[in-house]
Amino acid sequence: MEIEENVVIEEAPEVETPRVIDRSGEPVIEFENVVKNYYLYKSGRERFKAMFTGNRGVRQHPALGGVSFKIYAGESVGFIGRNGAGKSTILKMITGVSYPTSGDVTVRGKVAALLELTAGFSPEMTGRENITMKGYLLGLTDDDIAEIEDDIINFADLGEYIDQPVLTYSSGMKMRLGFAININIHPDILVVDEALSVGDSRFRKKCRKAIKALIDTGVTVLFVSHSADALKSTCDRAIYLKDGGVEFDGTVDDALERYNADIEEIRRVRREKKEARRQRVLEKRAKKQAKLAAQQAEQSGEVTENDV
């Protein structure tokens, strides 16, 4: 199997080959009418009370309002949307951190999330021990871990530090180790957030290359980005999220078009509002000045009267 992969990479280096996606089988990721509400507690007292009243009367913030989609093996899907549209909530559900309020999420495959790279490290353990630890946390077996340990160590390139406690690491080194583990676990699904920054520019380049290589092997990719170029070059499908719902699901170009149109619309509305506000302020100021002038005129009138 690995030989096959290598052949594929050699045959098509850097060239965008349309992937063949089988949509007849079971999807790798399936969201069925997923609703997510976050509870907003006003105070510690309300929290304490909520424990016994079952959150009755607590204000809720709807993050997702009935999201459904299916992602099939080998697809590369970009998620776009403004802040608060529900991107992170969806990713959190796919990685199994957060749970839907109603509806169902199904994930078939091993997920590597390049989101919280340093989460789950035990600072007092060495880098090597943490590889085992993190492996367990990601659901790997001893054999799996033994197989990939060397790859991880080579990739992280920490030198002698690999046998030092993680608490002696710089934040960049921790990131590197975290990234090396996540990229090397042979995932079925790769979750990438573009806002991710790992170490210096040299290592970042290495990361980008590794992600690209992994994508080329045909894993399912979920990609969150604000960059149109990055989305176009990586994804062949995009889901545009707006106010906790799927606004558009289709080609990247169409999704970006819709997104940009909406952004433009929002900017226009905002500009108009601003303009209107400015107008109002100007009007007010003019009125005030007129009033002031009138008062002054009156006063000066009075003064002159008194003088006389």
Added chain:
Amino acid sequence: MAENTNSEYFYTTKGEEKSGLSIIFREHKGQAKKIFLLSVSHLKKTYSGSLLGPLWAVIKPTFTLFILWFAFAVGLRHSNIVAGYPRFYFMLVGYVPWFYISEAILGGARSIRKNKQYVTKLSFPMSNIMTFTNLSALYIHILLAVLMFIVLCVRGYAPMIYNLQFFYYCPLMFLFFLILTWTTAPMSAFSKDFENLISSIMTGLFWLSGIFWSTYDIENPFIKKLMYLNPINYFINGYRKSFLYGISIFDANYTTETVVFYAEMLLLILMGSHYYKKLRRLIPDVL
């Protein structure tokens, strides 16, 4: 590679289990190694960075014990014999399980909040957090119990056949206070007030439980029976039966106490199962 989506890595929110108990069981299945590793890591974290390291695990309870002994055996000299034993040995046998119990109640309740990263950043079965936290406290307890045994041997109270009852009381104690955390840990994670509530009743619990007085010596028969309701006494007295008194677990005089204890444990299982299931999915959002 993408085609071989093997069934090992399958996750769905469909078909939710009926009880919290079954969720907890499923979350522990096949996780022994991970939990063990985490418990060792937790132990290291607690005692690393200091010169004496793990020695502190022994120094701390020894010091407290010394102070208590000093106050009661040297200071208030008139009551040097309790239940027919020198106060120091009587207290020692009570204090060793108490040190574990207080650690398990307090540390257990705080465990989720302390290990926040596992809940809010990783897909990690929450109930494992309580297990590895309590497990790392258990290691210290076993170490202290061995030291206690040596001291008792030197004084001539041990060894005796009843010492083997340790292997009944100790695992049961671990289990009981682990089950307690199914309720207290999610609640403390949810509300800081609840955590404060627990830490503020700890001192009270210490004096209300028979750690350096004997609950069996209470003259008022009603209050004596009332003491059965405190499960801590079941273990403190159990340890004394095993290491000092030489009384069997099955001694007919103490059947009521045992029955009351197991009834409470059952209640705790039901409560823990209920609250764990209820709060499990909410905690990642509110922590």
